[in-house]
Amino acid sequence: MTDIDVIVAEGVVKTYDDSGVPVHAVRGIDYTLSKGEFTAIIGPSGSGKTTFLNVLAGLDTPTEGKVWLSGKLISDMSGKELSDFRRDHIGFIFQAYNLFPVLTVEENVEYVMLLQGILSVERHDRVMNILEKVGIAEYAGRLPMQLSGGQQQRAAVARAMVSRPSLVIADEPTANLDSKTSGALLDMMRQLNEDTGMTFLFSTHDEIVMRRARKIVIIRDGKIDGKASSEEI
């Protein structure tokens, strides 16, 4: 592991046994994500992409193997430390947006900063700034249900990035969007990646995402089946 490694995974296995029948979602993956990467994890449905992302982000614990986040071993971190780590270092973008329905766009975006204890004036400035960047500043006072899918996902992107995390993890961020909106959103994230050096890790089977990713990791049946550049794919 080097200073520029954001995530290092060693022999990660994840087996679910919820219904009594073991499901091997991840079957031993070694992986390193370096600082500033714009990487997509691709693979068919059920290949273990989301599970692998959850394990990498500390949302799920591996059945076997080890994961280091910015040099810290996840299994050594308490629940509180892990929460604080995610709050301060990881931004999440979900396939289903997952904005809080009773909060306005502005309140949704400032939520993580509220947890970080950032003062109200600074929160407001940063929220408006990021909403400008993602192009939905005029919808700051609206509830998520009053926005289109694309606008909601932009709000989710703004929420993921407003706290300036070192890593943004996005689970199928364009799955519910049309191709035009998906392209615009990916271009915007790519621009933010280039401008700020933020690391992006996506799971996707959307061609639009693959085309814009600098690196691609292919997962099949819970194992890494190959790595490639977008051009090669």
Added chain:
Amino acid sequence: MTMIGGFFLSSLSIGWMDGSYGSIIMFFTNNRTGQIQVHHKGYLEDPSIYSTIGGYQTVGAFLDSIPEVRVWAPRIYSGALLAVRPRGAGSGNVFSNSAAASVIGIDPAMEEAATDFSDRIVNGEMLTASAADTSYAAAGQIILGRELSIILDASVGDSLVMLSQAADGSSADRKYVIRGIVSSGNADIDRNTCYITLSDAQILFALQGKVHEIAVMTHSLGRVDELTGEISAGLSGKDLETDSWKTFAKEFYNGMKADEVQLKIMIFVIVLVAAMGVLNTILMMVLERRREFGVMKALGTRPGFIVRMVVLEANIMGAISVIAGAILSTSGLLFLSKHGLVMDPPLNYGGTVFREMIASITPECYWIPAICVFITASTVSFLPALKAAHTKAAKTLRAV
């Protein structure tokens, strides 16, 4: 809704309890006993004719000096045999209708001021101060309890003879004309009680200048215990004892306490049922919002924050319920305090019959249910809050 219902029912029950019990106690004490009584030491345990308050006017003057004392009434108690000549019998016949009775000597004016005695006279008139009070030359005047008049088959205007023993050992006997029939609301008392004037009783029982009891009426029930202590202190060294209604009407007081306990149990059951409803509501809320909690955890929210948030939300719901419940219960209490409820059949408390009960609006009607609501909200929301705080982010985001 459950919390509003719980607040409303608890508040109404407390208002009802305070109002009805307050009015029952006031009715009972104002009607008969007074809220405080002064006796010679030991009289309550052994009510002897010799156990008297001498110079009762001095005690009365002291009571008059206390602003919280509304009025006081001196009384003499003794027993006697009453005999009436049967209706339609000639003048030569014996007084063969007889009954034993308690004789109470009352000061007509003071008793009227204290207990509105004349309001309970169902036939005839109230006793009056007259020459018969101080001389045996004329027949005395007597009021009989209604049931006693039935036993004696006597009515207003009839004559009767009273036989007893005076404190000096002499025979106490006199002829009386029945001036009125009284119904106190307590048939047991009315079955064996008759009333003569205090002056008459003092002469008849050789108790000049003495009484057995001074009944004290106060302006409110709330300060009775303190006032009892105050009077007791003021009368110290006089060989007298001062008691509140809780002591001299112990049976009545215990009955009230037992009823109060029943009502408190009822309120507890209401709170318990409401608590179950609240628990169910909050558990459902947590279940419905588990994806939201999963997202919160994914974004880095600490479990403690989620616990505080759920408990706070339950308390905000509680606060809204308190406001809504207070509006509802105030309407109900206002109605019940103005119109009351007619008891059918009438309620019998220690022999005293109550036909109507009213509620009262006191601070307890609000703060006790409010505290119950907030304690319930905080307590029952804690378990769901812990459940919410331990939501597995990956699982909820995957499953929902």
